[in-house]
Structures are given as C-alpha cells and as structure tokens.
Amino acid sequence: MGKRSRQRQKNQSGGRDRDNAGWGAGYADIVKENKLFEHYYKEQGLIPEGEFEQFMEAMREPLPATIRITGYKRYPDEQAWHTNMSRKIIRKSPLLEKFHQFLVSETESGNISRQEAVSMIPPLLLSIESHHKILDMCAAPGSKTAQLIEMLHADMDVPFPEGFVIANDVDNKRCYLLVHQAKRLNSPCIMVVNHDASCIPTLHITSDGKKDILFYDRILCDVPCSGDGTMRKNIDVWKKWTTSNSLHLHGLQLRIAIRGVEQLAVGGRMVYSTCSLNPIEDEAVIAALLEKSEGSLELMDASADLPGLKWMPGVNSWKLMTKEGQWYSEWSEVPAKRHTQIRPTMFPPNDPEKLADMHLERCMRILPHHQNTGGFFVAVLLKKAPMPWNKRYPKVICQKKTYQTFCFSSLTISLCCSAEEGAAVAQGTVTQQDGVCGPPPNKKMKLFGYKEDPFVFLTEEDPVFTTIQSFYDLSPDFPKLNVLTRTHDGKKRHLYMVSKELRNVLLNNSERMKVINTGVKVWSRNSDGEEFGCAFRLAQEGIYTLQPYIRSRMITVSVEDIKVLLTQENPYLSKLQDDAHAQAKKIGIIVLKYIPNPNNPIDPQCPIQLCGWRGKTSIRAFVPRNERLHYLRMLGVEVFREKQGQGQKPSDGEKEGKGQEEEQPF
Known part of the structure; x- marks a missing residue:
C-alpha cells in the first residue's frame, strides 16, 4: 500500500499500516460518509456502471485481515491467507485468543507477516530473481521490503544471494520500524538508508577494479499518496479527504518516479504503486513519466503475471477538481492564478496518437468490492534505453x-x-577513468535523526577473527572479508555479516549515503567463552547464514532434546538423551542441530539449528522467545498462555533477541 501525505504521517502515529483495532477515542464516532468523495469519483467514471453503490458499501466495511507466510513460493500458492474477520475481531474475541497469540508470536519471529492483500501485488510484479539489485524507494514500514528479501532467498541453500535490497525512507524514525521488519528475516542482503527518495544519491560500486555507477535491476516506487484506497482501515480518511490532497502530492510523486527510472538499469523493471484511486496520483504520473521518457520507457502488460487478480484497466481521460468544486478537463482551461497549484502534467496528453501509444489501459486499478480488498493502483515500467x-x-x-x-x-x-x-x-556504460577530470568534491552530507555507529569491516589479520576462524574451524571459502562491526574503538561487542555486493556498496559510498542498518548478527561477545578459547558465541539470528561454513562444535540432537532445551532455561546435561549428552561433554560453545528422519514422518521434516552454550553441569539454548515458541509449536508442545500469565517477567533466555513487543501487529 502507498504512503500517506507527509503531514498526515506526522499527525498519525501508526502511519499507513494502522488498522481498525488501533482506533483511539473518537474514531468510533466518525461517520463513514463524504459527499465530495462520492461526487468526485462518480464524475471520474472509474467505477463500472451500476457498481457504484457496491463500491461505496465495500468501502464502509472493515478490512478483512490477511497474512502472508514467509516462504519461498510466490503468492497465491497457498503462501497468503485471507480471512473474513477484521483485525479488531481477531484481537478482541476471547474465542480467538489462542489464534491471536499465534499470529503475534509468529509475526515477531518472522514466519508470517500481516500484510494487506493488495499490498502484496507490487513485489510480485517485479519478478525478482536472486541476483537482482533492488531499490525500495519509499520502504517504511517494510511489509513489501520483507517480500523482496524473501524472493532473493528463494534458494535456502544459498546463504549469500548475489542480489541485495536497499530499502530507503525519508522519515528517520520510520526507518527504525523498517529495520525491525527487515531484521525478522535475518538476511545479510538488506541495507536500510535514510534519504529523500526524490533526490536519492547515485551510488558507486567497484567492477573489475574500476568504479562504476550502480544501476538497479528492479525498483519499487511505492510513493506517498492521499490514501483514499485505505478508507476501510484508516477511518479518518473519511472526514479528511479532499481533492487538494492529490494536487499537493502529484509533483512529489512524479519527482520520485523520475528519480527511480534514472537509477534503473536498461532492461530493468520499475513498479509504480499507490493506495489511491485518484487518476491525478496514478495515470497522470505515469503519462507524464512516459512523455518525458521519449520512448525510453514502456508501460508493460503484466496481467499474465497474476492471472487470478481482478482489476480495472487504467483510463485515458480524467478531470481535475479544486477544493472549491471547480472542474478542469485540460490545461488550457486553468486560469493563470492557479498555475502554481495546478500543473500541465496533471492532465492527459492532448495528442490522441501519443496518448494511444502510452497504453495507459495496461495500468491496474484494484477496486475494493471486486475481491473484498483495499483500493490500489499499480503500473509496471520497462526501461528500454537511458533517459x-x-x-x-x-x-x-x-x-x-x-x-x-x-x-x-x-x-x-x-x-x-x-x-x-x-x-x-x-x-552509464562506463565511468571516469584515471586522469579524467571529475565533479567537485561533494559537500559533507547533512545528517538528521540519530547518529549511527560506523560500519567497520574486519581485516584478514584482525586477531579477533583469527581466533574465531580457528575455534569454529570455518571452511576456507568462508567470506571473512564480509564480516563487520559497529565500532572503531574498544572491544567489539557484536559481529555482523553482509553479502559481497553490499560490502561493495558500503565501501564505495560511505560519504554519499546515510546507512541506518545492514547485515545480520552472527557472533556476540561472551567473556565466559575465553576459558574455552573464544570470546564470541554464535548468535541465533545468523546461524542459518553461518552454519554451512562451520565444521566443528556441532551436536546432533533429537526432538526430545529440543523440547528440553526450549522449555527449560538451564537444563542439566543429564536431561539430554545419551547420544547428545556424550557429545555435549566435549564441547563448550555449540550448534545444536536436528536432522529430520524421513522414515519418521511424525517428527518435523525440516532441519532445526539452535545456538547453545554448555556450562560445567548444564546447557543453555540462546534462542529468542518467539522463535522458541515457533519451534515448540512445530514439535506439538502447547505454548498458549492465559491472560493472567502474560505479564510475567520473561526468563533470561527469553530476553535474548526479544525485539519490540509493544508493536503488536494484530
């Protein structure tokens, strides 16, 4: 779903993903009626004849809750689920309390995402492959970003896909919400940056020993919008909607789209989307972009990519209305005194032949009453030549x-x-060579918001890594140059990993971009480990990235062992089964690995890897609470907690990697 206007973002704490269940006092009193809205859309003729009342009835109904399973098959292959219940019903109904706990816990552990059905469409139309370099221009709060990351990791046997996602947002505070969303997926291929999307900097990379410009294979341009397609869940839009919103946002939307196609590689694909039904924010932006491109862009017919989707074709004609109710059909009708608020790009092109060549009917407008969803607009652009x-x-x-x-x-x-x-x-085919004059040095970038710690890559000779490599017997192909920390001075507390290509981006653009977060945590300092020969223990977040390279300190455990480890904080070694007990006696810092037995279909048929620590007489699994609950559910252990017990203080093991519990997604 697209973004709301910047002013609205300031006024609304939840942003675009706030739902009915989060209504505060006064929201229940809002009447779901806006005569200006009805008049405007009747005049535009976007709703099929005879369906306008159905359209309005659907807009007044609460939005059904939808979830997407974190998997590596593409929706709608049973990876997304649509309920007939609103989010409010799921949260408040005593009969659904266990289901609600499941949704919250699994969302926090990254196994599912609450995401509106229409919001899932843009990433799917990008046709992501694991080697693609992807830019998400206006990414917060991050549900679509999570989809993009999942698509990069389509092959779970490849810990470091060649591609990456750079997720950007102009709002510094919302960037941290974006970080929280992305961290759930534990990917080394994501970077969160903080820039104005309309002038996001051009980045450089090193290719074959020479500096080159970074052009993206795929760009998601989900721009700030008036959000009138979200009335089913953002109820305040009913009373605040006005035609002025689209007029104020059109210029920003077009600037962001232009900046996007500038950074798109030739042959690349950009998806432009909004959660607005208004042609001023939708077809008008696409038409202006196509006209400015002079044939460099093509509006694609993407209907075959989602054959089950019901959508209305884009329109070739529309009108503009001021807040005073004045209608204009073309630029020549606009009086000079309004030229500062109304721009020529807000109208359809005057040339019928040029308009026909644009094929605006290839745009997709999703109407709420056709599939019981929110309203949405999406267009897919192919770049055929440089702008x-x-x-x-x-x-x-x-x-x-x-x-x-x-x-x-x-x-x-x-x-x-x-x-x-x-x-x-x-x-963009070559860049400056040695001896060629370049532009003057960039001015020092202004930083807003929180001051971020530096990203410092470890050298091959770093004594910290030398100890780690020996202790864990890392394989020779381990990409040690991709390990980084967040401090120049003092002891390193955590070590992170990024993919090779993100390392390339970081090293070449430290003065050009503001990075909020990147990489996945793989090791954490634990001074108690020094007696075993290494002060860094494995972090659960990065275990699936690291495990393919670790050749020692593995313990094979059974289903019963996992149940013990995840239900007891520090169980005695004697509680493990004989085989695991014997192995654990010989190892300090460990990886607890469950290997499925295909001859026993009752047990889980997917591998499980847990980070652990063996003391003198006991053993401990360093696993975040919600991930513990996830694995226990897989093993058939009841983890439902009665309400009176939900306020109990978590154990130390549960605190590890706990995350932001107050951000209840359901």
Missing part, C-alpha cells in the same frame, strides 16, 4: 579537452573527456 536527459551533453571548449556537461534530475556535473567518453558516462 533522454542522460544522453544530452552540450560542449564547452577548454584548453586541454572538451568538457561535457551532464544534467541529472538533482545534479549537474562537468567532466573533462571526449564526446564519446562523455556519452558513455551519461548512459
């Missing part, structure tokens, strides 16, 4: 060479190079 303004380079003669001036949406630079070299630079 025209990246090709134009007027010559300015200098004494040494010919300077070429390159104009980007947010930057003009002059390079001292030949015309042929300049053309290649503008199109």
Whole structure:
C-alpha cells in the first residue's frame, strides 16, 4: 500500500499500516460518509456502471485481515491467507485468543507477516530473481521490503544471494520500524538508508577494479499518496479527504518516479504503486513519466503475471477538481492564478496518437468490492534505453579537452573527456577513468535523526577473527572479508555479516549515503567463552547464514532434546538423551542441530539449528522467545498462555533477541 501525505504521517502515529483495532477515542464516532468523495469519483467514471453503490458499501466495511507466510513460493500458492474477520475481531474475541497469540508470536519471529492483500501485488510484479539489485524507494514500514528479501532467498541453500535490497525512507524514525521488519528475516542482503527518495544519491560500486555507477535491476516506487484506497482501515480518511490532497502530492510523486527510472538499469523493471484511486496520483504520473521518457520507457502488460487478480484497466481521460468544486478537463482551461497549484502534467496528453501509444489501459486499478480488498493502483515500467536527459551533453571548449556537461534530475556535473567518453558516462556504460577530470568534491552530507555507529569491516589479520576462524574451524571459502562491526574503538561487542555486493556498496559510498542498518548478527561477545578459547558465541539470528561454513562444535540432537532445551532455561546435561549428552561433554560453545528422519514422518521434516552454550553441569539454548515458541509449536508442545500469565517477567533466555513487543501487529 502507498504512503500517506507527509503531514498526515506526522499527525498519525501508526502511519499507513494502522488498522481498525488501533482506533483511539473518537474514531468510533466518525461517520463513514463524504459527499465530495462520492461526487468526485462518480464524475471520474472509474467505477463500472451500476457498481457504484457496491463500491461505496465495500468501502464502509472493515478490512478483512490477511497474512502472508514467509516462504519461498510466490503468492497465491497457498503462501497468503485471507480471512473474513477484521483485525479488531481477531484481537478482541476471547474465542480467538489462542489464534491471536499465534499470529503475534509468529509475526515477531518472522514466519508470517500481516500484510494487506493488495499490498502484496507490487513485489510480485517485479519478478525478482536472486541476483537482482533492488531499490525500495519509499520502504517504511517494510511489509513489501520483507517480500523482496524473501524472493532473493528463494534458494535456502544459498546463504549469500548475489542480489541485495536497499530499502530507503525519508522519515528517520520510520526507518527504525523498517529495520525491525527487515531484521525478522535475518538476511545479510538488506541495507536500510535514510534519504529523500526524490533526490536519492547515485551510488558507486567497484567492477573489475574500476568504479562504476550502480544501476538497479528492479525498483519499487511505492510513493506517498492521499490514501483514499485505505478508507476501510484508516477511518479518518473519511472526514479528511479532499481533492487538494492529490494536487499537493502529484509533483512529489512524479519527482520520485523520475528519480527511480534514472537509477534503473536498461532492461530493468520499475513498479509504480499507490493506495489511491485518484487518476491525478496514478495515470497522470505515469503519462507524464512516459512523455518525458521519449520512448525510453514502456508501460508493460503484466496481467499474465497474476492471472487470478481482478482489476480495472487504467483510463485515458480524467478531470481535475479544486477544493472549491471547480472542474478542469485540460490545461488550457486553468486560469493563470492557479498555475502554481495546478500543473500541465496533471492532465492527459492532448495528442490522441501519443496518448494511444502510452497504453495507459495496461495500468491496474484494484477496486475494493471486486475481491473484498483495499483500493490500489499499480503500473509496471520497462526501461528500454537511458533517459533522454542522460544522453544530452552540450560542449564547452577548454584548453586541454572538451568538457561535457551532464544534467541529472538533482545534479549537474562537468567532466573533462571526449564526446564519446562523455556519452558513455551519461548512459552509464562506463565511468571516469584515471586522469579524467571529475565533479567537485561533494559537500559533507547533512545528517538528521540519530547518529549511527560506523560500519567497520574486519581485516584478514584482525586477531579477533583469527581466533574465531580457528575455534569454529570455518571452511576456507568462508567470506571473512564480509564480516563487520559497529565500532572503531574498544572491544567489539557484536559481529555482523553482509553479502559481497553490499560490502561493495558500503565501501564505495560511505560519504554519499546515510546507512541506518545492514547485515545480520552472527557472533556476540561472551567473556565466559575465553576459558574455552573464544570470546564470541554464535548468535541465533545468523546461524542459518553461518552454519554451512562451520565444521566443528556441532551436536546432533533429537526432538526430545529440543523440547528440553526450549522449555527449560538451564537444563542439566543429564536431561539430554545419551547420544547428545556424550557429545555435549566435549564441547563448550555449540550448534545444536536436528536432522529430520524421513522414515519418521511424525517428527518435523525440516532441519532445526539452535545456538547453545554448555556450562560445567548444564546447557543453555540462546534462542529468542518467539522463535522458541515457533519451534515448540512445530514439535506439538502447547505454548498458549492465559491472560493472567502474560505479564510475567520473561526468563533470561527469553530476553535474548526479544525485539519490540509493544508493536503488536494484530
């Protein structure tokens, strides 16, 4: 689902993902009626004839709760589930208390995500492959970002996919909500950054020993919008909706979309989406973008990608209405005094032939009454050539060479190079070589919000890593250069890992971008481990990333052993079965590994890996609470807690990696 306006984001604590269940005092008194809204959409003719009353009735109904299972098959292959119950019913009904606990716990552990059905559409239309470099331009709170990460990890046997996701948001505080969402998936291929999407910086990478511009294979452009498609769950839209919202947002939406296609690789795909039904925010932006592209972009027919989806084709004509009720059908009708609020790009192109060539009918508008969903708009764009303004380079003669001036949406630079070299630079096929003049140094980037700790990669000679490699007998192909920490000085508390390509991005853009978070935690300092030869224990978050490289300190455990380890805080070694008990006596820091037995279908048929620690007489599993509950459910252990017990203080083992419990997603 698209974003709300910035002012609305400030006024609403929950942002776009707040649902009926989160209503505060006064929300129940809001009347679900807005005559201006009805008049506007009747006049636009977006709703099929005879269906307008059905449309309005659906908008007044609470939005059904939908969940997506964290898996590596694509929706709708039984990976997403649609209920006929609202979120409020699930939270408040005593009969559903056990189900509600399950949803909250599994969401926190990253196994499911509460995500509106229409919000799942844009990532699916991007057709993600594991090697794709992906930019999510306006990512918070992160449900779509989570989808993108899952698609990168389609093959669970590959711990480091070649691709990555850079998730951006302009709001510094919402970036931390985005971090919380992404961390649930424990991926080394995600980076969260904090920039204005309309002028997000161009990043560099090193390729074959030379610096190159980073162009993305896939871009999700889910822009801030008026959000009138969310009336079923954001009830305040009923009383706040006005035609002014779309007029104020159109320019920002177009600037973000332009910046997106500038950074898209030729042959790449960008999905533009909003949770607004308004053509001023939808078709108008797409039409303006296509017109400016001069054939560099093509609006794709993506209907075959989701054959079961019901949608209305995009429209070729629409009108604009001011808050005073004045209608305009084309730019020539707009009086000069309104030219600062109303822009030519808000109207359909005047040239019928040009309009036909755009194929705006390939846009998809999802109406709430067709599938019992929210309202939504989505368009898929294919980049066939560099954008025209990246090709134009007027010559300015200098004494040494010919300077070429390159104009980007947010930057003009002059390079001292030949015309042929300049053309290649503008199109992104080559970059500046040694001896070629470049732009002046960038001004120091202004930082807002919290000051982030630095990202420091370990060197091959770092004594910390030398000890770790020996202690865990890491295989020779372990990518040790991808290990980083968050401090230059003092003892390193945690060690993280990123993929090779994200390391490339970090090393080449430290002064160009504001990174909020990246990587997955793989080791944590535990001074007690020094007596065993290593001060770093394994972190559960990164165990599935590390395990393929670890060649020692493994204990094979049974289903009964796992039950003991996850239900007791520090069980005695003697409580393990004989085989596991004998192995544990010889090892301190350990990986507890369950290997499924295909001849015993009653037991779980997927591997389970837990991080542990053996003391003198006892053993402990360092597993976050919700992940413990997840595994216990798999093993058939009852984990439902009565309400009176929910306020009890968690054990030390439960505190580990606990996360933000106050952010109840259901």
